[in-house]
Amino acid sequence: MATFPFELVSPERVLFSGEATQVVVPASEGEISVLANHAPFMSALRAGVVTVDGGKRLFVRGGFADVSPAGLTLLAEQAIAVEDINVEKVSGQIKDAEEDLRDAKTDDARNRATAVLEGLRAMLAVARH
């Protein structure tokens, strides 16, 4: 099958760079599957799992998918390989985030804490499957 270049980058590092035949992306309006020679397409991402060639699974949260003739580029605000997610650590972070949410005084802080919490919960749900 035809392959296309796929890159997954987060602000801190490059998580994946190479050829892929099929990548499943959690786009904001629902999951999409990208194959070679996909029409140019751009979408926001929601928290979820990117699956590369039906095998490697990567958790992403927030960002953009850019499909161009040059390949697929995912710009994720946060990204981590599913097997690297530490369930205990994430559970601890969820507790912290819940406390942050309770302590939040302003709307702005509350929104931010809610966003963090949702991301962490999605990450935990992914890791448990």
Add this chain to the structure above:
Amino acid sequence: MASLKDLRNRIASVKATQKITKAMQMVAAAKLRRAQSAAEAARPYATKMEVVLANIAGGVSGSEAPALLAGNGKDQVHLLVVCTGERGLCGAFNTSIVRLAREKINSLLAAGKTVKILCVGKKGFEQLKRNYEKHIVDLIELRGIKNIGYGEGEMIAKRVISMFEAGDFDVATLFYSRFRSVIAQIPTAQALIPAEVPAGGAKASYEYEPDEGAILSELLPRNIAVQIFRALLENSASFYGSQMSAMDNATRNAGEMIKKQTQIYNRSRQAMITKELIEIISGAEAL
């Protein structure tokens, strides 16, 4: 003339200083390696972001373009975001960023514009305060933060964007030092708002989901956060690079000073011995 004991003290104190500068140099070298790899790891994201932005900005033009991309049409009030280090002892690192910012401020003031300054990092604030205290809006300190993460970039970006939306300024420029190598750090000014979009985006017709406007309104704030994040990382690599070469120089200078002082010490010790011998001999001759 200084006594032998004075000279000995002087040499000992220079040696102690040399030990400190040497230790600082080695610490800076270790931290530089980490800062440099962090800065390099962040580059792909920033460059990809530019490509995506160029692609999408090619599609929207004219009056539809959001203010963050095209500016609000005025350039009366300028905001300068000046990123410097939190500490000194790093050669000309802070001074050179401040100098670039100062030139810009002076030319803007001469052109009759209003200037506002947002300082990131204490050292730049201290230097700019002397001449431009009434222009400084605020100081953001990153002192307690060991490893700069994307969160810090985002925090500063939110601040800048909320000021922009409140109409506090029209044009924003970011000042930082680009890391080229250990001996070369280049102070850089970069346009933040309106966004600097590299020309030559793909002309392909894109499909957007949900739609262009929604994506652009998410992409632009994120782009600003990424630019600031990258500036902070480049700055921290430059800081350690600059500190390392400054401390290397200091160590070498201390070595030279020790050599010179030791020579003076030995010479005066010899002179003392010779003087004592002459006294003994002339005393013996007088008998």
